[in-house]
Amino acid sequence: MFIVELAFDDGPERLAARPAHRELLRRWHDEGKIVMAGPYQDDAGALLIFDVSSEAELDQLIAADPYYTTTGVSIARRREWSPVIT
DSSP states (O other), X not given: OEEEEEEEOSOHHHHHHHHHHHHHHHHHHHTTSEEEEEEOTTSSEEEEEEOOSOHHHHXXXXXXXXXXXXXXXXXXXXXXXXXXXX
């Protein structure tokens, strides 16, 4: 699994791009590629948990979603994660 943490600024571009991004997240969730995703309560960023077999697969998903390159959105951190309890 991989954790991706996003950071947001207040730009309107991010909000305009969010509906298409959320639709991709729903599809990936249905396909079992993402476990959970959502913004922090203060809307300063978000946390996404991907269940993919490799970092290359994670890279492909990120590249397929224009949200990650939208003005106002940046990937603050991404890490491989090994949960003990699921």
